[in-house]
Amino acid sequence: MFEDARALLSTGPLCHACLGRVFADRSFGLTNVERGKALRVAVAMDDDEPYDPPEPDACWVCEGESLRAEAWAQGVVEALEGVDFETYQVGTRVPPLIEENDALLREEAGLDPDAGESWKGDFNREVGKRVGAMTDTEVDFERPDVLALLNVERARAGAEGPDREGDGSANADADHSIPPGAVDVQINPAFVYGRYRKLERDVPQTEWPCRECGGSGKQFGDDGEEPCEHCDGTGYLYPTSVEEEVAPRVRDAMDGTEALFHGAGREDVDALMLGTGRPFVVEVKEPTRRSPDVDALEERINDESDVVEVVGLRLATHEMVERVKELDASKTYWMEVAFDDAVDADALEAALAELAGTTVEQYTPQRVDHRRANLTRERTVYAISGELEDDTHATVEVHGEGGLYVKELVSGDEGRTEPSLAGLLDVGAEVTALDVVAVEGEDEPFDDPEYLREAEADD
Numbered sequence: 001m002f003e004d005a006r007a008l009l010s011t012g013p014l015c016h017a018c019l020g021r022v023f024a025d026r027s028f029g030l031t032n033v034e035r036g037k038a039l040r041v042a043v044a045m046d047d048d049e050p051y052d053p054p055e056p057d058a059c060w061v062c063e064g065e066s067l068r069a070e071a072w073a074q075g076v077v078e079a080l081e082g083v084d085f086e087t088y089q090v091g092t093r094v095p096p097l098i099e100e101n102d103a104l105l106r107e108e109a110g111l112d113p114d115a116g117e118s119w120k121g122d123f124n125r126e127v128g129k130r131v132g133a134m135t136d137t138e139v140d141f142e143r144p145d146v147l148a149l150l151n152v153e154r155a156r157a158g159a160e161g162p163d164r165e166g167d168g169s170a171n172a173d174a175d176h177s178i179p180p181g182a183v184d185v186q187i188n189p190a191f192v193y194g195r196y197r198k199l200e201r202d203v204p205q206t207e208w209p210c211r212e213c214g215g216s217g218k219q220f221g222d223d224g225e226e227p228c229e230h231c232d233g234t235g236y237l238y239p240t241s242v243e244e245e246v247a248p249r250v251r252d253a254m255d256g257t258e259a260l261f262h263g264a265g266r267e268d269v270d271a272l273m274l275g276t277g278r279p280f281v282v283e284v285k286e287p288t289r290r291s292p293d294v295d296a297l298e299e300r301i302n303d304e305s306d307v308v309e310v311v312g313l314r315l316a317t318h319e320m321v322e323r324v325k326e327l328d329a330s331k332t333y334w335m336e337v338a339f340d341d342a343v344d345a346d347a348l349e350a351a352l353a354e355l356a357g358t359t360v361e362q363y364t365p366q367r368v369d370h371r372r373a374n375l376t377r378e379r380t381v382y383a384i385s386g387e388l389e390d391d392t393h394a395t396v397e398v399h400g401e402g403g404l405y406v407k408e409l410v411s412g413d414e415g416r417t418e419p420s421l422a423g424l425l426d427v428g429a430e431v432t433a434l435d436v437v438a439v440e441g442e443d444e445p446f447d448d449p450e451y452l453r454e455a456e457a458d459d
Helices: 002-009 016-021 032-047 066-077 096-109 121-137 152-158 240-256 294-304 319-326 345-355 406-411 421-425
Strands: 089-092 146-151 183-187 192-198 218-222 224-227 258-263 272-285 306-314 330-340 360-365 376-390 393-400 429-441
Touching: 002 016, 002 032, 002 096, 016 032, 016 066, 016 121, 066 121, 066 183, 089 152, 089 192, 096 376, 121 146, 121 345, 146 152, 183 406, 192 294, 192 319, 240 258, 240 272, 240 294, 240 306, 272 306, 272 319, 294 306, 294 345, 330 406, 345 376, 345 421, 360 406, 393 406, 406 421, 406 429, 421 429
Parallel strands: 089 146, 272 429
Antiparallel strands: 146 183, 192 272, 192 306, 218 224, 258 272, 330 393, 330 429, 360 376, 376 393
């Protein structure tokens, strides 16, 4: 090891950090600065030569940048001022010259190109641990709340080299600031999970731009540009949506730039969503507040909206988006049904009993075949019950596998669904009102604690 250290020192002036990095895999509990200093002292003692500490800026590999970890950490803290975060990661854009010198150091000393660790890895760690100590936060290499990217070349171009003094220790640069703009900050999205109830019909789950004007609200007439007749110039087919009632308020609570709404499926526009509600996640881009008071947020949404109600708002992890969209779920529906002719109560009871537990075959319904692929699929009716209101009207409740077309289960959709209530009764039947009353995971609940996070509300 001493011979390797001598070979490295013979390449030119080296700071402690660049010397010690080549031996980063030797011993534990030491920084590379401590390794480098220890090797330099040991070599001087072994050679019986005077100990000659390095000049901080004289290192031919990093030109003194290794010693600026404290200043860079302070620059990260300043760049993140006003941003709420619990986890972080630090990355570095290494100037090409330092990267080349880092490789050349080992080559000139005749050492393995992969000996020790890279300058980038060492610098990321040294800056990162200081950031954690300054902000009382934890490093996260998988999905941090924030990512700070250190642009060393930009910093070097934006400021003259500082006049540093010291023995090459890690704190030699504590009073030297990083130029503004040298730290690029990426704030990763934050997530809120909950369930919504839709209290009025003809409200879509998400924004529904007008098909005729493409959402512009304008069309060309005889006199030039004029408001679109199809949407009355609004650009939308419906005046509001669940998304519009919920997402902007979550975005504002987190002080984000944008909010995306993710639902566990969607009900028809003309259906209500009642009962336990439908699971959803709002994804907020670039939030500066990650831990809003979700109880207050829930109260605000419910107070300000006449058409949507939310329950059980919780802070969530990013994995909850995929869970909400992909978890197999069963649904329970309540329907008002109108028959073309009189139906006997016993016949209705018998038909419902035959449907209960049955796997039905359904071809893509006519009402959605303009936007969905034509295919045949099978879905199971877990339970179904109902009663007559009069001889041509009934109420029916269905608990079925996710993806079951319940309107067509009743009507038969001209033979596209077999069996169906209409087919078994041999009478025309139509759903005149539909409510979804439960959306629950088939094998496990949506709100598994693994996908939720607990945090105290921001002050």
